[in-house]
Amino acid sequence: MPRSHGSIGETKFKILAIIYRNEVNGKEAYGYNIWTLMKTKFHCYLENINLRNVYRHLKDLEEAGLIRKLTKQGVENAPKRQLYALTKKGKQLESKFAKYLSIISNDLEEKQIQK
Numbered sequence: 001m002p003r004s005h006g007s008i009g010e011t012k013f014k015i016l017a018i019i020y021r022n023e024v025n026g027k028e029a030y031g032y033n034i035w036t037l038m039k040t041k042f043h044c045y046l047e048n049i050n051l052r053n054v055y056r057h058l059k060d061l062e063e064a065g066l067i068r069k070l071t072k073q074g075v076e077n078a079p080k081r082q083l084y085a086l087t088k089k090g091k092q093l094e095s096k097f098a099k100y101l102s103i104i105s106n107d108l109e110e111k112q113i114q115k
Contacts, residue, residue: 008064008096012057014042016093017100019067019086028073030081031055041104058084066090 018037022029035054038044061067068087072080094101 008066008093011038011044012061013093013097014038014044014100015054015057015061016066016086016090017097017104019084020091020094020097021101021104023085028081029084030073031058032081034058034084042100061090066093 015034015038018034018041019029022033027033031054032051035051038054058067062069062084065087067084067090070083070085072082074080
């Protein structure tokens with residue numbers, strides 16, 4: 001059954017977790033980075049064409065007041081990156097996306113153990 005427009009599903013919670021994780025670790029969150037982490041951390045089988053879906057989710061999250069755009073970051077020989085950060089309202093949903101933070105944390109711990 002399709003969700004109503006603007007609702008928050010699992011994919012949006014994963015995106016919020018990625019943005020939160022990046023903020024905590026002092027890293028930027030931008031569309032391509034989020035898409036890559038969706039593939040590597042959550043094993044989402046996303047094709048290159050699915051990158052646009054990440055931007056659609058980012059737009060929905062911004063319209064819901066859960067994230068905000070930061071200043072665009074210049075990148076050599078590429079278009080500027082639109083950076084994103086959680087709003088206070090977005091951070092209040094931490095309990096809803098905590099299980100995804102746990103997945104990311106477990107993955108990071110496993111990589112540290114393997115070194």
